[in-house]
Amino acid sequence: MSNKISLALVGVGNVSTTLVKGLEFYKNSTEGLWHPKIGGLTLNDFVISAVYDIDASKVGKSISNIVKNSKSDFSNLTVQPGILDDVVPPHISQNGQAKSSSYDEFVNSLKKIKPDFLVNLISSGMEKSSEKYAKAALEAGCSFFNATAAKTATDKTRKDFESKGTMILGDDLMSQFGGTAFHRGMIDFMASRGILLRKAYQLDVGGNQDTQNTMAEETRERKRQIKTESIAIESPIPFMSTAGTTEYAEQLGDSRVSYYWMEARGFLGSPVELDLSLRTNDSTNGCNVIVDALRAAKKVTTNKDFTKSDIISAYAFKNPPKKMHIRECIKSFEDAFTN
Numbered sequence: 436m437s438n439k440i441s442l443a444l445v446g447v448g449n450v451s452t453t454l455v456k457g458l459e460f461y462k463n464s465t466e467g468l469w470h471p472k473i474g475g476l477t478l479n480d481f482v483i484s485a486v487y488d489i490d491a492s493k494v495g496k497s498i499s500n501i502v503k504n505s506k507s508d509f510s511n512l513t514v515q516p517g518i519l520d521d522v523v524p525p526h527i528s529q530n531g532q533a534k535s536s537s538y539d540e541f542v543n544s545l546k547k548i549k550p551d552f553l554v555n556l557i558s559s560g561m562e563k564s565s566e567k568y569a570k571a572a573l574e575a576g577c578s579f580f581n582a583t584a585a586k587t588a589t590d591k592t593r594k595d596f597e598s599k600g601t602m603i604l605g606d607d608l609m610s611q612f613g614g615t616a617f618h619r620g621m622i623d624f625m626a627s628r629g630i631l632l633r634k635a636y637q638l639d640v641g642g643n644q645d646t647q648n649t650m651a652e653e654t655r656e657r658k659r660q661i662k663t664e665s666i667a668i669e670s671p672i673p674f675m676s677t678a679g680t681t682e683y684a685e686q687l688g689d690s691r692v693s694y695y696w697m698e699a700r701g702f703l704g705s706p707v708e709l710d711l712s713l714r715t716n717d718s719t720n721g722c723n724v725i726v727d728a729l730r731a732a733k734k735v736t737t738n739k740d741f742t743k744s745d746i747i748s749a750y751a752f753k754n755p756p757k758k759m760h761i762r763e764c765i766k767s768f769e770d771a772f773t774n
C-alpha cells in the first residue's frame with residue numbers, strides 16, 4: 436500500500452477549500468499545525484484525487500477556479516457531480532441548479548480513482564445523501580470520513596468497513612477549538628477542581644453558508660442534541676444544559692461566536708458563575724482535526740489494526756460510536772499516533 440493518503444472530497448465548500456489551501460501552505464511550514472507528524476506522516480503525504488459537488492456553479496470547474504490564487508498540485512482537478520438524495524439546499528436552489536450523478540455512476544467513479552478516503556464535507560441537513568456516500572465508499576472499497584451530523588458511524592457500519600480492511604470515521608466533526616471542544620474543556624477543568632456545574636448554555640451564532648443551512652428546524656434540533664450530549668459527558672453529575680446554533684448573522688462571515696453561561700457550586704454551595712464569549716473561524720478550526728484523524732486512520736488501515744479506531748473517532752467527532760472524556764481522548768490519540 437502506498438504511503439500517500441489519497442482523498443476524494445465531497446462538498447467543495449468552506450472546509451474543503453480551506454483544506455486545499457492548507458495542504459499547499461504546509462508543504463513548507465508547520466506553523467499553526469497541531470501535530471506536524473501523525474503516524475510518521477506529514478501533510479506532504481496527502482494527495483487529493485477527486486472532488487465532487489452538486490452545485491451546478493461548481494461542477495465542471497477546476498479547483499483553481501474555486502480556490503482563489505490556488506497554486507496547489509490539485510488546482511487542475513475538475514469538480515465532478517456527486518449524489519443528490521435530499522431536497523436541494525436553499526443556497527443552491529436560489530442561485531442556480533443542482534447537477535448530480537446516479538449512485539452507480541458515483542461508485543464507478545470512486546472505483547476508478549481508488550482513494551484511501553471518501554471525505555464527506557457536504558452541507559448540513561443532507562442526511563440521506565451522506566448515508567448514500569457512506570454506502571458508496573463501502574461498496575467501492577475505500578474508508579469514509581463523515582464531518583456532517585448524519586448518523587453513519589455505528590457498530591454495524593464499523594464492522595462492515597473493517598471486514599473490507601477499511602474504516603468509517605464519524606460523526607459530526609469536532610473543531611480543534613470550537614464551541615463544543617471549549618465547552619467540554621471548561622467543564623472538565625471545573626470538575627477537576629471539584630466545582631460542580633448545575634446549569635449551562637452555549638449559544639452559537641455564525642455567518643457562513645453552513646450556519647444558514649443549520650437554521651432549518653430539523654437540522655438545528657439534531658445538531659443541538661449532538662452538541663448537548665457531547666458536552667454532558669464531561670460532568671460527573673447531570674446538569675441543566677442547552678447548546679446549539681441559535682442564529683445566522685451574515686455579517687460574521689466564516690466566523691462563529693459562542694456565548695457561554697455557566698452556574699456551578701463550590702464549598703458550602705458557594706456560587707461560581709461564568710459568562711464569556713469565544714470567537715473563532717469555522718473552516719480553519721476544523722482542518723487540524725481532519726488532517727490528524729486521516730493520518731491516524733491511514734496508519735490503522737495500513738497496519739490492519741482496528742483496535743484504535745474508537746480513539747480516532749472520539750478525538751475528532753462530537754458524536755462518535757464510543758464517547759470519551761476530552762482529556763482522555765487527546766492523551767490516548769497522542770500516545771497512539773504521535774510517537
Ligand SMILES: NC(=O)c1ccc[n+]([C@@H]2O[C@H](COP(=O)([O-])OP(=O)(O)OC[C@H]3O[C@@H](n4cnc5c(N)ncnc54)[C@H](O)[C@@H]3O)[C@@H](O)[C@H]2O)c1
Binds near residue numbers: 488584643719
Ligand atoms: N469547523 C467546521 O467547519 C465544521 C465543524 C463541524 C462540522 N462541519 C461540517 O462539515 C460540513 C462542511 O462544512 P462547510 O462549512 O464546508 O459547508 P459549506 O456549506 O461551505 O459547503 C458544503 C458544500 O457541499 C455541497 N453539497 C451539498 N450537498 C451535496 C451533495 N449531496 N453532494 C456533494 N456536494 C454537496 C454544497 O454545494 C457546498 O459546496 C458541514 O456539514 C458542516 O456542518 C464543519
